[in-house]
Amino acid sequence: MDAKNLFKSQIQQAVDIQNEIVAAxxxxxxxxxxxxIQSTAIFLDSIAAHEFSLSQLKSFSKDLFIYWQESIGVDVEKFWxxxxxxxxxxxxxxxxIFALTKGRFRRVEQSIASRNYWDLLMSxxxxQIRFSASDRDKIKGIIDxxxxxxxxxxxxxxxxKSVPGYQYLKFGECVAYFESCGLFDKYFSSSEKEELYIIWKNSN
Structure with missing residues (x-):
């Protein structure tokens, strides 16, 4: 089997693994x-119907697996x-590794997943193979x-009682983060939480 057909076969295997993990x-x-599942099925139909070079297939595969490339989570670790x-x-x-290198997460969704699944991920x-104990402590520090x-x-x-214009998007991310991580009750009373939502709504 030549390099291109081998890579096509590996893409199919990767999609099968993805679909198995996603279903469970x-x-x-x-x-x-x-x-x-739908997006990868469309991609497989496309590469079956057209003649792509090996370099094109490798380029397209980056977009095909973008969820697994840009997410953090238990299923992501299982996939790779x-x-x-x-x-x-x-x-x-x-x-x-990006978070460890830069001292921050690239997107709020990654921050949420890292915090919510910290214990599961670190176990x-x-x-444990990719990160030393010291690195795991650093990641925990980034989360905190x-x-x-x-x-x-x-x-x-x-x-x-207001959101500065330059912080509007960041404020929205913070609200989403606290809601998704169940942190409002840890730091705010119910009336303060309600007021934060009102401030957010009035800033639209």
Missing amino acids: SIYIDPLTKKAL TRLQNEGICIERKDEL MESI NDERARLQILQKCLAK
Whole structure:
């Protein structure tokens, strides 16, 4: 089998692994499950119907697996571990390594997933192999710092009863983060939480 057909075969294997993980997942919502399965099916139909070069296939595969490239989570670790064990050569863009290098997460969705699944992630063999104990402590510190920074933004806006224009998007991210991570009750009373939502609504 030549290099191009081998890579096409590996893409098919990777999609099969994805679909198996997605079907069994308790972390991925139904709409995202449907979107992942449909998008990869369309891609496979496309490469079956057209003649692409090996370099084109490798380029397209980056978009094909963009969810797995840009997300952090238990299923993400399972996906890349399965690919590695099967010898499937699709390059990974590791967002946890990005966070460790830059001292921050690239997107709020990654911050949420890291915080919500911290204990599960850090107990996984793939994480323990890739990151030393010191690195895992640093990632935990990034998670904690992220929470504190978002809390400070919410507290300042609550005190001022408004959201500065330059912080509108960041404020919305903070609200989503606190809601998704169940942190409002930890730091705010029910009336303060309601007031934060009113401030957000009035800032639209």
